[in-house]
Amino acid sequence: MSFELSLNTGTTPNLSLQQACAAVAAAGLKHIGPWRHLLDQAGGAEVARTILDDHGLTATTLCRGGFLTVAEGTARAEALESNRAAIREAAAIGTSELIMVVGGLPAAAHLIGGTGDAGDKDVVAARQRVAEGLNELAPYASEHGVRLVLEPLHPMYAADRAVLSTLGQALEMSAPFAPETVGVVVDTYHVWWDPQLKDMIDRAGAENRIASYQICDVNLPIAADALKSRGMMGDGYVDFPTISRWVAEAGYTGPVEVEIFNDQINNQDAALTCQTMQARYNNLVLPFLKGE
Amino acid sequence: MSFELSLNTGTTPNLSLQQACAAVAAAGLKHIGPWRHLLDQAGGAEVARTILDDHGLTATTLCRGGFLTVAEGTARAEALESNRAAIREAAAIGTSELIMVVGGLPAAAHLIGGTGDAGDKDVVAARQRVAEGLNELAPYASEHGVRLVLEPLHPMYAADRAVLSTLGQALEMSAPFAPETVGVVVDTYHVWWDPQLKDMIDRAGAENRIASYQICDVNLPIAADALKSRGMMGDGYVDFPTISRWVAEAGYTGPVEVEIFNDQINNQDAALTCQTMQARYNNLVLPFLKGE
Numbered sequence: 001m002s003f004e005l006s007l008n009t010g011t012t013p014n015l016s017l018q019q020a021c022a023a024v025a026a027a028g029l030k031h032i033g034p035w036r037h038l039l040d041q042a043g044g045a046e047v048a049r050t051i052l053d054d055h056g057l058t059a060t061t062l063c064r065g066g067f068l069t070v071a072e073g074t075a076r077a078e079a080l081e082s083n084r085a086a087i088r089e090a091a092a093i094g095t096s097e098l099i100m101v102v103g104g105l106p107a108a109a110h111l112i113g114g115t116g117d118a119g120d121k122d123v124v125a126a127r128q129r130v131a132e133g134l135n136e137l138a139p140y141a142s143e144h145g146v147r148l149v150l151e152p153l154h155p156m157y158a159a160d161r162a163v164l165s166t167l168g169q170a171l172e173m174s175a176p177f178a179p180e181t182v183g184v185v186v187d188t189y190h191v192w193w194d195p196q197l198k199d200m201i202d203r204a205g206a207e208n209r210i211a212s213y214q215i216c217d218v219n220l221p222i223a224a225d226a227l228k229s230r231g232m233m234g235d236g237y238v239d240f241p242t243i244s245r246w247v248a249e250a251g252y253t254g255p256v257e258v259e260i261f262n263d264q265i266n267n268q269d270a271a272l273t274c275q276t277m278q279a280r281y282n283n284l285v286l287p288f289l290k291g292e
Numbered sequence: 293m294s295f296e297l298s299l300n301t302g303t304t305p306n307l308s309l310q311q312a313c314a315a316v317a318a319a320g321l322k323h324i325g326p327w328r329h330l331l332d333q334a335g336g337a338e339v340a341r342t343i344l345d346d347h348g349l350t351a352t353t354l355c356r357g358g359f360l361t362v363a364e365g366t367a368r369a370e371a372l373e374s375n376r377a378a379i380r381e382a383a384a385i386g387t388s389e390l391i392m393v394v395g396g397l398p399a400a401a402h403l404i405g406g407t408g409d410a411g412d413k414d415v416v417a418a419r420q421r422v423a424e425g426l427n428e429l430a431p432y433a434s435e436h437g438v439r440l441v442l443e444p445l446h447p448m449y450a451a452d453r454a455v456l457s458t459l460g461q462a463l464e465m466s467a468p469f470a471p472e473t474v475g476v477v478v479d480t481y482h483v484w485w486d487p488q489l490k491d492m493i494d495r496a497g498a499e500n501r502i503a504s505y506q507i508c509d510v511n512l513p514i515a516a517d518a519l520k521s522r523g524m525m526g527d528g529y530v531d532f533p534t535i536s537r538w539v540a541e542a543g544y545t546g547p548v549e550v551e552i553f554n555d556q557i558n559n560q561d562a563a564l565t566c567q568t569m570q571a572r573y574n575n576l577v578l579p580f581l582k583g584e
Contacts, residue, residue, distance in 0.1 A: 105529055108529055111513070121530065123485065154448070155446060155448070155485040156446070156447070159485075159512055160512060163485075165485050169487040192415070192450075194447075195419070195460075220400060220403055220451055222514055222518045224516065225513075226514045236451075237397055237400055238413065242416070
């Protein structure tokens with residue numbers, strides 16, 4: 001079955017993996033995209049796999065690896081080792097798609113709780129370190145049957161979270177690798193504004209690199225915590241019919257993941273969230289994926 | 293003289309044109325980039341020109357025309373007429389460079405005090421209306437010796453202020469027109485994150501389309517009013533040496549305008565602002581423009 005809906009657990013951050021799986025299964029969905037800390041809390045990836053199996057769910061992605069912009073030294077070795085662990089966890093829970101948020105500038109590392117280098121604002125060099133990190137990780141990912149899925153983040157997060165800002169840039173960075181080993185995710189929140197979006201979705205599809213289609217809306221004004229400006233589909237400014245049509249025309253037929261960081265939605269009953277997202281999906285997204 | 297500093301009056305929003313000119317002249321600068329409402333308040337563009345002349349200042353740009361994404365009807369006719377007035381005002385104060393903020397989605401018009409169409413989230417169509425508007429305005433601008441200067445805005449403003457988000461997109465939109473008639477501005481705040489920045493600065497230079505180099509820094513976290521996240525050079529995350537080198541290597545030798553919307557800076561004494569910006573410019577920007 002094509003275009004089946006999946007809940008990314010970032011949408012229900014107050015729930016354990018067990019609770020999120022129960023909510024998803026109760027809503028009649030078959031897929032979930034968990035974050036790594038939920039696996040840890042559940043007792044590890046193998047236990048997590050059992051929880052998914054018990055609820056008849058498959059994992060569409062694992063969130064997340066990345067943060068490869070740290071310079072040489074212990075911190076870099078730790079970042080690479082954390083990514084290897086994430087690769088093993090993805091394989092253990094049965095998904096081939098490991099979402100990668102590549103990391104920001106060392107000068108901004110303190111903003112997300114890291115230690116960096118206040119003087120290092122060199123975005124070109126930071127991108128180069130991401131490329132080098134992928135080079136180191138790709139063989140390990142391939143051995144485990146896992147794809148490193150590059151997520152271009154909205155440029156408002158370029159300093160603190162991801163020096164990877166466009167789908168085109170993600171494809172350039174993927175180019176040295178097989179499409180089974182390095183892919184991209186199309187997340188409407190991050191890429192809706194991109195003037196090259198249609199062309200780059202086409203290219204990603206032609207290269208078989210679209211690993212996931214993630215959807216949520218763009219709320220304005222920007223939330224006090226800028227991460228939480230994501231909204232329920234239809235509540236903001238994204239043209240879901242158009243982007244969904246482009247994604248399907250590029251040949252994508254996989255699951256569609258809903259990932260919404262938003263205080264109100266995150267704190268409401270998960271049953272309501274699942275119900276609303278399914279209704280909005282059926283109205284604003286699915287018909288256009290199906291070419292209706 | 294190359295690379296002379298100019299104060300954009302958005303940096304000193306509490307001052308009248310007379311006051312801003314006095315502050316700029318007192319700081320030993322020779323250039324100012326005024327906003328249109330200051331011209332109105334001064335009694336019109338001709339009076340404004342006299343005020344500039346009296347202080348020995350030249351206008352580097354006029355801010356701003358644009359907002360061409362409105363659909364057909366009275367509002368569109370008004371937008372075009374407002375742009376024609378802006379073209380006349382630019383000519384009257386003696387600058388050839390009219391900065392254009394092209395406008396956002398009709399669905400987001402209410403966020404900046406306009407009336408739009410809550411259902412219209414079609415960014416592709418909005419961009420097309422900008423292109424059509426330029427087509428209508430270009431001959432009039434040319435007759436007046438004024439260049440329409442497309443300003444790509446950071447993608448965080450794509451919904452409410454400008455569906456023009458990258459320098460590459462601005463160059464594509466400029467392509468049908470002579471470089472004396474439609475150009476681009478490189479504003480570090482808006483474009484620093486762009487993976488294609490160096491290539492597009494090169495291209496803009498080769499096409500003689502760089503009409504202005506505007507500088508300010510990127511502060512994080514994003515301010516409550518997202519417009520006001522601009523910072524003094526050196527306070528944020530922009531790599532000024534690198535971008536300044538690229539701009540000079542592309543052949544730009546014109547003035548450099550400082551435009552900072554930031555509550556603290558906007559409310560401090562203008563003499564302090566001018567002093568700080570000059571010091572930061574001399575340290576972080578000018579040596580790299582000069583290739584030192």
